[in-house]
Amino acid sequence: xxxxxxxxxxxxxxxxxxxxxxxxxxxxxxxxxxxxxxxxxxxxxxxxxxxxxxxxxxxxxxxxxxxxxxxxxxxxxxxxxxxxxxxxxxxxxxxxxxxxxxxxxxxxxxxxxxxxxxxxxxxxxxxxx
Numbered sequence: 534x535x536x537x538x539x540x541x542x543x544x545x546x547x548x549x550x551x552x553x554x555x556x557x558x559x560x561x562x563x564x565x566x567x568x569x570x571x572x573x574x575x576x577x578x579x580x581x582x583x584x585x586x587x588x589x590x591x592x593x594x595x596x597x598x599x600x601x602x603x604x605x606x607x608x609x610x611x612x613x614x615x616x617x618x619x620x621x622x623x624x625x626x627x628x629x630x631x632x633x634x635x636x637x638x639x640x641x642x643x644x645x646x647x648x649x650x651x652x653x654x655x656x657x658x659x660x661x662x
Contacts, residue, residue, distance in 0.1 A: 538588035543641040547581035547603070550634040554610070557617075557627045565622070573613045580606040580638065597649045604642045611635050 538544050554577040558570040580603045587599025614632055617623050 536588070538585040541584065541588065543638060543645060544581060544584045544588075546634065546638050546641060547577075547584055550610075550631065550638055551577040551581055553627065553631045553634055557623050557631050560624060561617075561622055569613060569617060569622070573610060573617075576606045576610040576613065579603070580610070584642075593649050593653060597646055597653070600642055600646050600649070604639065604646070607635055607639045607642065611639070 551574075554573050558565075558573055561570050583599045583603035583606065587596040587603070590596050590599065611632070614628065614635065618628055
């Protein structure tokens with residue numbers, strides 16, 4: 534686990550997503566300050582933060598757990614983006630960009646988790662031999 538979390542492309546994309554969400558929510562009505570604005574910002578920051586925190590853990594199993602938490606935050610954010618779209622609260626272009634970035638991060642997290650799962654499975658099989 535020597536690689537710095539800042540070198541992980543998935544973390545970099547999650548940061549891009551967070552910046553995009555902050556830009557998106559700037560234009561929301563002020564009455565959403567403690568609703569969607571807060572929820573969306575926290576979910577996006579949580580995704581990037583869980584990737585970083587997991588990278589700092591001592592084992593691949595712990596890292597996988599934190600990647601799963603990050604994935605949950607991305608799903609939460611995607612749900613909120615659907616609500617924003619239905620309420621027409623945001624610029625369509627920025628909303629599309631946020632959706633694309635969230636899908637990209639989600640796919641990257643899924644692939645990363647699968648890779649760690651298959652690596653863990655191979656280690657278990659090797660231990661039985």
